[in-house]
Amino acid sequence: MLQRMLVERIESRILVGIVMFVGIMILIGWVAINENPRMASFTLQFEARAVERGGGLFAANCATCHGTDGLGILGRAPALNSPHLFGYDFFADIKNRRSVLEAERTTLTNERTDLAIELAEGASDRRRVEIEARLAEINDRLNVGIEADLALVQSDEDALNNSILTAVDLGYDPATFSRLTQANWGGTLDAYLYTTLVHGRGQNAQLWGGNVMAAWSQQAGGPLRSDQLRDLVAYIANWDRGDGWTVEDLLSVRQFAIVPGAGGGDAPTAPPVGTDDEVAVLQQIADAGIIGDPNRGDQLYHRRAASQAGFRLGCAGCHEGAVQGPSTDGTWERTINERLTDPLLAGYTPEQYLVESILAPGVYIVSGYQAGVMPGNYPEQLSLQDVADLLAYLRTTDPNYVPPSTQDQANDGALEQPTQQDNAPEQEPPPAAAP
Amino acid sequence: MTILPFPSILDDIKEKGLKKALYEGVDDVVQRVTAGMNIQDIREALRGEAPSRRPNPRLQPHADGFWLHMRPSFFHRDMTGIYPTFRLGWLSTYFVVFETITGMFLMIWYTPSPQVAYANMLNILGNVPLGQLMRDLHRLGAEAMVLIVWLHMLRTFMTGSYKKPRQFTWFTGVILLIATMFLSFSGYLLPWDQLALWAVTIGASMVEATPPAIVGENLNLLFRGGPEIAENGLLRFYLLHVLLVPALLFIFTGVHYYKVIVHGHSLPPRSENIGEDTAKRVPLEKRVYFIPDIMTSEIMWVAVTTFIMILLCVWFYHAPLENHADPQVTPLGTTAPWYFLWIQGALKLGDKVLWGIVFPTVVIVLLMVWPYVDTTPSRRYADRKWAMTFCFLFISIMTALSYMGLPEYGVAHVADQDVLHLMTMEPAHGHMGKLLPIPYDQLVPGAYTTLQIRAGEENAEAAVGAFNVLLQSDLRIGEGMSTQFRSAYLTLSGIPRFTEVPEGAYELHHALEEYEHAIQHFGAELYNGWGVMIITQDQPDLKRVDLVLMWEDVERTETGAVRYVDGRPVPIVDENGLPVLRWATDHVFIHRDAAYFAAH
Known part of the structure; x- marks a missing residue:
């Protein structure tokens, strides 16, 4: 039948051909009118999947340093899931309210001057009454209303300042609320993220105590292709909450971006110890009469101060809460009660063990932890004073520690400690408390 | 005396009046363009009437024109039905043109570099109006073309049309089959997605098995442009896909067509006596002229097929695009394209050289020389028990091997x-x-x-x-x-x-x-x-x-x-x-x- 219909009669062939041709035109027309929405939905879908792939890449490559939730790791790498990166200004509303009030004050002051001139130049009685009434109104607003409103703004600002104190302690500066401004970046955030991924931050070793952002692009010798970097940028950019950032978001940030001199490295003020021989270092400390300051040690440990060799350390990032290394809490006690009972450490004093652990971390690995995690470059980052300060700080982790009542007593203790404890690994009251 | 300093249509208009002069001018142009048929001739042809003047103007385009010189001017009536050709040869040619046109569209938006090839795909899909449709058509057309060419060969085999004097036509047909499969295969790599990279990696790794080792290694390097497929490999595949293989395909299509002119279409086996070839001696009453019958039929098939292709690509088929190619990540269940699954299946039987190189070569050589091996005169189905047995065995073995090529078969699972x-x-x-x-x-x-x-x-x-x-x-x-x-x-x-x-x-x-x-x-x-x-x-x-x-x-x-x-x-x-x-x-x-x- 098909044969008869289609093949044998020329009219049928021409008819079928024309119908099909019209059909083709209709189909293409149908595709064409749906093309814009289709392309838009493809793009939306593709962008969504780029975020998904970026998530996988982030978990596999970035989470070790920037945190699984992107909130950064203290001393290691800054938060990306942070209002600072996206340039959210918590004070924008307050600034706005204040500038509105100040604009009103300027307007009213100008009006008052104009009215005063008019009054001085002479005006009709009726006009004079009007002007005086208006002047009273203006003065009231200027002297009471606006001041009260400004005071309200100020108290809101103070409250906000108070609520973000913890973040400011960690290095957040409300004045440079945008990372891009802080880094003097003129382009877009996407371009900033992308180029950072491409090149890494090789020059930042000093700011991050030896942890550097590697160059991730294959073009720069890294492991990732440019499309993967795009996916990562899409994922990181997806943390943006737009106008929805809250103070809680800011406070949950564990590490802010740092720039030299603003929470980053400083100019060196003393040479580094340069050796991992802990006995020699302790001897030099004793010979030089250096006294450890637990408060400065605390600051060094928590990255709030730079070492004398100019570096910021990341100790707390790994040790606080035993994230990657043994916990900070109870270090002193554990050193004496657990570590020094190991035959491998026979003859060690607690100071010797701790200094060795800092300067040559690979020598003795506490069971349950991996070798090679802790950087081995602290001899280049710490001066004798820094070592003494860190040691003094670790001393305070002992629950029985009693702070020295005077500086002199502390001095004695710090100096005498190594000899006193030589053959006495048992826990003793710290010498500072002895007198 | 002419109106302008040289003879022009204005003289005709002056002489014959505007209407008549214009009509004659147009008629003349039509006759030149069609190399012999004027408006009246075309009108008669399309109405299905007999030509009104002698000699028959409908033969003129075959004798004087370029395009129709490679088509016979008349067919045997027994050849014009759906049986015995199923229009498969014409459809094969149609897909060559179809793929060329859609391919040129895609070419405008494509750069053969691993840096941007995948981004080009995203651009075609998300930013180019009708881009997705063109890509779908090109991809579906490629798959359809492989299928149609295989079926065309199967039909030729079944009707014994490869027999004397058409052995060489069959031979060029096998070359066209290989070119078609290789065109389709080389196009696989171009989107630079995971599917592309791994399908081609499997294919290219077979080349490496060619003995002796020094030949295999160097062929592999030549083919992939390096130890791994990367910039050079992609560029090579692209050039193969758009230059070398199409050039071969066009040349051998010409040879194939020329042979059809020389020998005529073989008739259905029952239409002639055993050992006879009467394709060129068609009695007058059995002749169906190319113009208008065959031509309208072919145009109709083009329209129908195009409609079906577009219909499929609008609602039922979209060319796959997987994730960006990544040599580090081998997807589970990687396969060659379906028309190469038989080789992948054969490889699971054992030796890489034997099953990956020798076996496919034997298959191809066997296909090429088959008409010179099977020289029995009869084209009747009943007389060709051995050939038919071979044919069905071949189909069965290829199907079984293709099944074995699937990841479901013989792959260790974790x-x-x-x-x-x-x-x-x-x-x-x-x-x-x-x-x-x-x-x-x-x-x-x-x-x-x-x-x-x-x-x-x-x-x-x-x-x-x-x-x-x-x-x-x-x-x-x-x-x-x-x-x-x-x-x-x-x-x-x-x-x-x-x-x-x-x-x-x-x-x-x-x-x-x-x-x-x-x-x-x-x-x-x-x-x-x-x-x-x-x-x-x-x-x-x-x-x-x-x-x-x-x-x-x-x-x-x-x-x-x-x-x-x-x-x-x-x-x-x-x-x-x-x-x-x-x-x-x-x-x-x-x-x-x-x-x-x-x-x-």
Whole structure:
């Protein structure tokens, strides 16, 4: 039948051909009118999947340093899931309210001057009454209303300042609320993220105590292709909450971006110890009469101060809460009660063990932890004073520690400690408390 | 005396009047363009009337024109039906042109470089009006062309049309078949997605097996442009795809067509006596002239096929595009294109050289020389028992080998990887992980376990409760699970509290069922195994689904678990006599707008 219909009669062939041709035109027309929405939905879908792939890449490559939730790791790498990166200004509303009030004050002051001139130049009685009434109104607003409103703004600002104190302690500066401004970046955030991924931050070793952002692009010798970097940028950019950032978001940030001199490295003020021989270092400390300051040690440990060799350390990032290394809490006690009972450490004093652990971390690995995690470059980052300060700080982790009542007593203790404890690994009251 | 300084149409107009002069001018142009037919001739032809003037103007375009000089001016009536040709030869030619046109469109938007090729695809799909349609048409056309060319060869074989004097026509046909398959194959690589890279890697690795080693290695280098397919390889495949192979194809198409003119179309076997070839001696009353009958028929088939192709590409077919090519990540279940599956299947039989090089070469050479081997005179089906037997054997073997080429056949499976892959695989080969098409709203953050499904609806709550107790009480299991979370960089504070899948999350429940069924399917390998599914809100509009699989290790061989007589597997125990626990984990991210749809 098909044969008869289609093949044998020329009219049928021409008819079928024309119908099909019209059909083709209709189909293409149908595709064409749906093309814009289709392309838009493809793009939306593709962008969504780029975020998904970026998530996988982030978990596999970035989470070790920037945190699984992107909130950064203290001393290691800054938060990306942070209002600072996206340039959210918590004070924008307050600034706005204040500038509105100040604009009103300027307007009213100008009006008052104009009215005063008019009054001085002479005006009709009726006009004079009007002007005086208006002047009273203006003065009231200027002297009471606006001041009260400004005071309200100020108290809101103070409250906000108070609520973000913890973040400011960690290095957040409300004045440079945008990372891009802080880094003097003129382009877009996407371009900033992308180029950072491409090149890494090789020059930042000093700011991050030896942890550097590697160059991730294959073009720069890294492991990732440019499309993967795009996916990562899409994922990181997806943390943006737009106008929805809250103070809680800011406070949950564990590490802010740092720039030299603003929470980053400083100019060196003393040479580094340069050796991992802990006995020699302790001897030099004793010979030089250096006294450890637990408060400065605390600051060094928590990255709030730079070492004398100019570096910021990341100790707390790994040790606080035993994230990657043994916990900070109870270090002193554990050193004496657990570590020094190991035959491998026979003859060690607690100071010797701790200094060795800092300067040559690979020598003795506490069971349950991996070798090679802790950087081995602290001899280049710490001066004798820094070592003494860190040691003094670790001393305070002992629950029985009693702070020295005077500086002199502390001095004695710090100096005498190594000899006193030589053959006495048992826990003793710290010498500072002895007198 | 002319109006202008030279003779022009104005003289005609002056002489004959405007209407007549214009008509004659147009008529003259039409006659020149068609190399012999004027408007009246065309009108008569299309009306199905006999030509009104002699000599027959409808033969003129064949004699004087370029385009029709390669078509016979008349066909035998027995040849014009659907049988015996099924129009397969014409359709093959049609697809050459079809692929050229759609290919040129795509070429405008394509750069053969690994840096941008994949981005070009995204641009074609997301930014070029009708780009997706063109890509779909080109891809579907390529697959259809391979199929049509094979069928054309099958038809030629069945009707014995390769026999004397058409042996060489058949030979050029085999070359065209190879060119077609290679065109299709070389196009595979160009999108630079995972499908492309791995299909071509499999194909190219066969070249490497060519003995002796020095030849194989160098052929491989030449082919891939380096030890791995990268910039050079992509450029080479592109040039093969758009220059060398099309050039060969066009040349041999010309030869193929010329041979058809020389020998005429072979008639159906029953139409002539055994040993006779009367194709060139068509009696007058049996002649069907190319103009108008064959030509309108061919144009009609073009219109019908184009319509069908577009219809398919609008609603039923979209060219696949997988993730960006990544030499580091080998997808599970990688296959060659379907028309090369027979080689992949043969490779599973053993030696790479024998089955990967010698065997396909033998097949091709056999096809090429077949007409010179089978010189029996009869083209009647009943007289060709051996040839028909060979034909059906060939089809059967190719089908069986193609089946063996599928990943389902003879590939060692790793049970835990298979289960996780089933759940999380990225869209490929028309399939995707069971987790992906779950509607975003049904991915309720929480922790779920397959033990809920295993316990059945009534005992689900108790089973989940018992599981929570187990995780808290059995340190090995609890800590093992935490280790898995840590290794996958999943942010969790401690072991989550497991709950039942919430009411209304049907698709999620269904995926959990699939998960459980997959674990049960590998019950011997994944002995006492269970799986959990942790859904977390990773970012605004982005959820993360983690799967953890735990099972007790059993004695295994290459083919699967070792079993006792009663069918139980043999557990492996540690020094304390406790079963050795094994773990596996994987995760996916799902975005609100990712729009995965279940494959139907």
